Structure formats: structure tokens, C-alpha cells
Amino acid sequence: MVEWHRATVEAIHDETATARTLALRVEDWRGQLSGQHLDLRVTAPDGYQASREYSIASGASTDPDALVEVSVEELDDGEVSPYLVRGIEVGDMIEVRGPVGGYFVWKPEQAEPxxxxxxxxxxxxxxxxxxxxxxxxxxxxxxxxxxxxxxxxxxxxxxxxxxxxxxxxxxxxxxxxxxxxxxxxxxxxxxxxxxxxxxxxxxxxxxxxxxxxxxxxxxxxxxxxxxxxxxxxxxxxxxxxxxx
Ligand SMILES: Cc1cc2nc3c(=O)[nH]c(=O)nc-3n(C[C@H](O)[C@H](O)[C@H](O)COP(=O)(O)OP(=O)(O)OC[C@H]3O[C@@H](n4cnc5c(N)ncnc54)[C@H](O)[C@@H]3O)c2cc1C
Missing domain, CATH: 3.40.50.80 (Nucleotide-binding domain of ferredoxin-NADP reductase (FNR) module)
Incomplete structure (x- = not known):
């Protein structure tokens, strides 16, 4: 079972009027390959939790200290994405699990177009x-x-x-x-x-x-x-x- 890591929102910027990029500092992160995603979990003050999958926008990295970016599009009737796009603030703590996926990845050693x-x-x-x-x-x-x-x-x-x-x-x-x-x-x-x-x-x-x-x-x-x-x-x- 892959464990959850604590992650702090270090920076936020708008991608569009309905989407934002969150830069996360993730404790004990081991980096990611290009194309992998993570599970992101948020916890409400009453303890209610919800998790969703988000692709990692940052390039491949083995640096455990590098920030991990996700870009989220708000769905009008969604549960988690409106919070990530309009509610969450710099300094907030969430949890992530991963990186996930070994098939939808591109590695620099691939020589084909x-x-x-x-x-x-x-x-x-x-x-x-x-x-x-x-x-x-x-x-x-x-x-x-x-x-x-x-x-x-x-x-x-x-x-x-x-x-x-x-x-x-x-x-x-x-x-x-x-x-x-x-x-x-x-x-x-x-x-x-x-x-x-x-x-x-x-x-x-x-x-x-x-x-x-x-x-x-x-x-x-x-x-x-x-x-x-x-x-x-x-x-x-x-x-x-x-x-x-
Ligand atoms: C591997 C993977 C990677 C993903 N990466 C990203 C990413 O990088 N950025 C990103 O913004 N989203 C990404 N998603 C989608 C994300 O996981 C959520 O599904 C999305 O943010 C909606 O969550 P929500 O809680 O707001 O909506 P929910 O409350 O889960 O759903 C609300 C309604 O929207 C519908 N719905 C759910 N997902 C979508 C969708 N993607 N498009 C249209 N309608 C949908 C549901 O069927 C439901 O009717 C990814 C999904 C997967 C499986």
C-alpha cells in the first residue's frame, strides 16, 4: 500500500479563469517520471475526506526537494476541483500519494518521434x-x-x-x-x-x-x-x- 505524504501548497497561479496550478512541497517525495499522476486528498474541518487523481505537470525529476506542480480545471458541479481552484490557499496542507503509473510515461531514452x-x-x-x-x-x-x-x-x-x-x-x-x-x-x-x-x-x-x-x-x-x-x-x- 503506497503511503500518503503531507504536502504544503507553496505557490498558486492562475492558468485560465477556471484553472489553477498548485506548486506543492511534498514530504519524502522521490520524484516522478513524465506522464505520471498522483492521488490528492483533502480533509475538511469536520474530518470528511475526498481524493482525486491529478497528473503531474512538472517535468521528470529525482530531486526530493523539487516542487511538484498540478494544474486543475474547475468542474462546475464537481466536489474537489472547485476547492482546488478557488478555495485552497498558499500554506494550506493536503496529502498526496504516488507517483502513480508506469505505462503513460515518456522517458528521454526513447528515440522515436x-x-x-x-x-x-x-x-x-x-x-x-x-x-x-x-x-x-x-x-x-x-x-x-x-x-x-x-x-x-x-x-x-x-x-x-x-x-x-x-x-x-x-x-x-x-x-x-x-x-x-x-x-x-x-x-x-x-x-x-x-x-x-x-x-x-x-x-x-x-x-x-x-x-x-x-x-x-x-x-x-x-x-x-x-x-x-x-x-x-x-x-x-x-x-x-x-x-x-
Ligand atoms: C489519471 C487521471 C489524471 C487526471 N489529471 C487531471 C489533471 O491534471 N487536471 C484536472 O483538472 N483533472 C484531472 N483529472 C480529473 C480529476 O481526477 C477529477 O475527476 C476532476 O478534477 C473532477 O473532480 P471533482 O471532484 O471536481 O468532480 P466530481 O465531483 O468527481 O464529479 C463531478 C461531475 O463531473 C464529472 N467528471 C468527473 N471528471 C470529469 C472530467 N475530467 N471531465 C468532465 N467531467 C468530469 C463526473 O462524472 C460528475 O458528473 C484526472 C483524472 C485521472 C483519472
Missing amino acids: IQLIAGGSGVVPLMSMLRTHAGAGHPTPMRLLYSVRAPEFVFYTEELRRLAEKSAAHVMVDYAFTRQAPQGADRSVGRLSRTEVEMLTVSPELGPTTYVCGPNAFVEQIAGWLVELGHPASRVRTERFGGV
């Missing part, structure tokens, strides 16, 4: 991969296709822009806005189509591993198309965040 496909807050573990890739000065291409409602809901906007600009040859970021696009965008709004997934991702001939993360239905749809397009199922790794 990497395609990342995010739906909404599903970008979080993919950001960890991009951060590790950038930190290692990794030579293989890493491409992100990010489906999101509108520009104001994009997480890590500036960092993604800088990453794509700085390592133009290795990192590409494509956005698919589902409800509202920036002025002058050449793509009309709407959900990703199979043709777009084919056009905007690393083709199967190049032997990529593709990581898909987001709401359940998004992941099912995209992963199904990737296999139809010729990607071996074993090279399509998925992480489902729940919901529809």
Missing part, C-alpha cells in the same frame, strides 16, 4: 513530457496537437509558445479550437476530425509513439482513429480523465 494529443486539461501530463524533452535538449521531434474550447482556456500559453519558438525543429504545437478561435485563424471552430488527426500528427511510417489524454470520449475517438490510420495499438498510449 513523439506525438502528443490533448483534449482540454489532458494537456497536463503532456506538458510534463514537453518540459522533460526541453530540459534534456532532446534531439527527437515532439509534436503537440491541443484541442481546447477557446484561446482563453489554453494552459501554459506562453511556455508553449516559447518552446515551439525556441526549438522550432523539434517541437511543434497545433491548436484545434472547438468553440471559439483567435481572430484570423485559418481553421474554423469545431471538434477534431479524422482527416485533421491524420494531417496534423506524425505519420505511422515514421514509427512514432502517440500519447492521447483528455476526457474519456475524446480519448476513445482519437485513439480509434489513430489505429485505423495505421498506428499499432501498442504505440498509442492513452490516459482518460473521466467525464464524457
